[in-house]
Amino acid sequence: MSTAANRTTGPDHLWTVDEHLEDILATVRPLEPIELQLLDAQGCVLVEDITVPVSLPPFDNSSMDGYAVRVTDVAGASEEYPAALTVVGDVAAGQAEPLHVGPGEAARIMTGAPLPPGAEAVVPVEWTDGGLGGGPVTGMRAHSQAPEAAGGQVQVYRSAEARAHVRAKGSDVKAGDRALDAGTILGPPQIALLAAIGRGTVRVRPRPRVVVMSTGSELVQPDEQLGDGQIYDSNSFALTAAARDAGAIAYRVGAVADDAETLRxxxxxxxxxxxxxxxTGGVSVGAYDVVKEALSSVGDEDEEGAGIDFRKLAMQPGKPQGFGSIGPDHIPLLALPGNPVSSYVSFELFARPAIRTLMGLGDVHRPRTRATLTTDKALSSPKGRRQFLRGTYADGEVTPVGGAGSHLVAALALADALIVVPEDVESVEPGTEVEVVLLG
Known part of the structure; x- marks a missing residue:
């Protein structure tokens, strides 16, 4: 339930950006955790610390194709005076019972194979004759040798220090180490680590399911023919993409005509x-703003505490907003303005933090920084409104893109930041340090 009912506000109250966001975040709660298979958990947030049950790697193994040897047996080896060792067999990755390497012996070993007992180092196959004689193995010859029969010999042309080309047990992580912390978003590297330590499932908060729909009888879907007075529906595509970018599973619903019953x-x-x-759309004071008509009373009679509150915000763009919950499960609903820039800026400021809150993240906001305004003339801003202008940010400087119009989609496509002009500032001179919301 929205906390708006607890505020001393009326229909003419002008909400601040911070008040509206506070109301949303006080209402939205993280989703309940579930157990998921690893690939199904991609993009989800861990709700448990993950401890390593077994060291990684779980045994000493070779980092090269070559020969497992004792250090003493190859000490001083050179091309002029190679060390001749008896090959006792092959050690392959996954081999359950490795050979034992004794004095004067070597075992041919593959990358990832366990270091056999008695061996202290691995000499790469390029440092040997591959058991065929005729000098060091090079090029393709290094990778095309057939396994030697036990009892054959290999010539080693270089010495090796202890543990050379050996990956030590636990050199990645040790049993008992913390692998991942609760609150981690699971991407490909984290899923790889979970699989490597033997975890097939993990407890996470699921990715939120976000349904996006735009309203307006004038909206036509891309690839369709435009009629008189019609425009293409871009908002639902932009916001669905933005929801996915925020981490949600997003569903786009085709534009709904200006009919309250159909929308409901x-x-x-x-x-x-x-x-x-x-x-998006239908939340201002126009005669055909059907979202307000359809949702203003939804839940008031059937669901205690449900309902949508429509309000005006002291911001530009995005003054008209709606927020509340709907249905028996009190699903949060954000009603955003219909102008493309207004809807996108509103999504970034309010819907994205709501999605990140549903995911259970601690920091739900876009990063912010300070930057020097680079422009040819001063920026104007309406008194009493917090303005969000589109801009491009690089190396501590931000440059406005396009004008303040809330219909300028092309300028929005070039922007990677929002320039924030506070409510008490009406003009910003070039060279002024301003707050910037980073979108990229």
Missing amino acids: DTIEDQLVRADLLVT
Whole structure:
């Protein structure tokens, strides 16, 4: 349930950006943990510390194709005076019973194979004649030798120090070490580590399921023919992509026409697969703002505590916003403005933190920094509004992209940052240090 009901606010109250975000984050709760197979857990957040049950690697093994030897037996070896060793057999990766290497002996060994008892080092095959005579093995010859029969000989042309070309047991992680901390997002390297230490499943918070839908009878899907007064639906694509970028499993619903009953039915149909609903369009004061009409009373009679609160924010772009919960499970719903820049900026400021909160992350916000404003003229900003201008950031400097218009999709596509102009600032001169939200 939104905490808006606990505030002393009326329909004309102008919410600050921070108040609105605080209300959202006080309402949204992390999803309950579940046990998942490793590949199903990709992108999810761990809810447990992972301790290593067995050292990695679990045994001393060779890092090269070559020969396992005793250091004494190859001491002083050179091309002029090679060490001649008796080959007692082959040691392959996965071999259960390794050979024993005694005085004057060597065992041919493959990369990853366990170091046999008695051996102290590995000499690469390039340092030997490969058991064929005729000088050191080089090039393709180094990789094309047939295994020697036990009792054959190999000539070694270089000495080796103890543990040379040997990966020590536990050199990666040791049994009892902390492998991963709770709160870690599982990417490919983390999943590889889990598999390497023998974990087939892991306990995580699942990726949130986010349903995105846009509203407006004027919206046409890409690849369709535009009619008079129609535009292509870009918002639902942008926000679905943004939800996936935030870590969610996102579902895009085709644009819904300006009909309150149709919209209400569509939203109710989507509740079964949603942890968060995001709508765009229909939240201002126009005659056809059907989101407000469809959702203003949803849940008030049937579901205690449910309902959507529509409000005005002291920000530009994105003044009209809606937030609350819907349905028997009180699924959070964010109703964003319809202008492309307004909807995207609103998503970054409010919906992305909500998704990251559902994931159970500690830091849910985009990184921020300070940067020097590089522009030819001063930037103007409306008094009493926190303005978010699009910009490009590099090396401590930020440059505005496009104007302040909330319809400028092309300029938005070039931006990788938002320039923040505080509510009490009406003009920002070139060279001023400003706060920047990093989007990339």
